[in-house]
Amino acid sequence: MNNLSDIGKIKEILSKHGFTFSKSLGQNFLINPSVCPRMAEYSGAGEGVGVIEVGPGIGVLTNELCQLADKVVAVELDKRLLPVLEETLGEYDNLKVVNEDVLKLDLHKLIAEEFAGMKVAVCANLPYYITSPVIMKLLEDRLPIEAITVMVQKEAAQRICAEVGTRQSGAVTVSVNYYAEPEMLFGVSAGSFMPAPKVDSAVIRLNVRKEPPVKVESEKLLFNVIKAAFSQRRKTLANSLSSGLSVEKGKINELLINSGVETNARAEKLTLDDFANITNNLQEMM
Numbered sequence: 251m252n253n254l255s256d257i258g259k260i261k262e263i264l265s266k267h268g269f270t271f272s273k274s275l276g277q278n279f280l281i282n283p284s285v286c287p288r289m290a291e292y293s294g295a296g297e298g299v300g301v302i303e304v305g306p307g308i309g310v311l312t313n314e315l316c317q318l319a320d321k322v323v324a325v326e327l328d329k330r331l332l333p334v335l336e337e338t339l340g341e342y343d344n345l346k347v348v349n350e351d352v353l354k355l356d357l358h359k360l361i362a363e364e365f366a367g368m369k370v371a372v373c374a375n376l377p378y379y380i381t382s383p384v385i386m387k388l389l390e391d392r393l394p395i396e397a398i399t400v401m402v403q404k405e406a407a408q409r410i411c412a413e414v415g416t417r418q419s420g421a422v423t424v425s426v427n428y429y430a431e432p433e434m435l436f437g438v439s440a441g442s443f444m445p446a447p448k449v450d451s452a453v454i455r456l457n458v459r460k461e462p463p464v465k466v467e468s469e470k471l472l473f474n475v476i477k478a479a480f481s482q483r484r485k486t487l488a489n490s491l492s493s494g495l496s497v498e499k500g501k502i503n504e505l506l507i508n509s510g511v512e513t514n515a516r517a518e519k520l521t522l523d524d525f526a527n528i529t530n531n532l533q534e535m536m
């Protein structure tokens with residue numbers, strides 16, 4: 251099936267199946283034929299590679315991935331799309347569609363069962379309402395994956411790909427950088443989707459690190475520190491940490507001084523090393 255991003259074809263298939271878009275499932279389907287081949291190419295899909303796709307929709311990106319990868323497992327929550335996918339992609343014997351919520355799925359098990367002996371990559375046009383939870387699950391689960399190539403809202407892409415330690419950075423920037431090296435690939439206009447969302451999108455690639463760039467005693471505490479630090483962007487770091495971690499201000503000041511960080515610094519100025527030092531010193535203090 252080659253013309254899946256042809257708008258006439260998409261409308262024909264959807265109307266044949268009586269399909270109506272669900273806003274709450276983030277259903278904005280790609281209708282720009284130039285996007286999916288590029289995404290699939292950047293994802294690393296190829297010989298010896300298995301790809302997990304989140305939310306295949308009617309299969310426009312899946313179609314490209316199936317042509318490049320050894321195997322594709324597409325996880326789709328909306329069961330109304332299963333007969334549609336059977337019609338559009340039924341011809342591929344290297345595709346498995348799994349009707350599950352990706353956030354509830356045991357992806358370690360899926361990889362072990364479906365991709366033995368293959369390199370694994372993730373590629374998806376993510377439903378916007380769960381962009382961060384999906385990305386953080388894929389990273390925090392420490393899956394044996396090489397890279398995550400995803401379409402997200404442009405602002406989310408800019409935040410994730412900002413440099414740690416700059417004004418554009420946020421909790422998600424620091425957290426993602428702990429696990430991966432993010433890369434901005436290309437922008438995609440709102441008009442490339444049906445229905446068109448209100449904002450533009452961008453495709454990013456997260457190159458998963460073999461090892462985190464800093465060492466911490468407790469990753470859970472590191473992420474609590476990052477979250478607390480960015481929780482009140484207008485406040486100084488000491489105030490944000492004090493209220494976010496429920497530790498008295500005097501102790502936080504002491505902690506920051508011991509960690510080589512100025513007490514009136516702002517969270518966005520901190521490096522990953524700073525966050526690691528604060529976390530390890532806090533652990534000792536507790």
Ligand code: SAM
Pocket residue numbers: 275276277278279280304305306307308309310311325326327328331350351352353374375376377378380
């Ligand atoms: N890949 C298609 C495309 O590019 O045209 C569709 C992308 S659309 C932005 C997101 C897709 O994710 C929809 O098909 C939606 O039903 C599916 N989805 C939403 N929430 C999901 C979840 N929790 N788990 C798996 N799929 C989900």
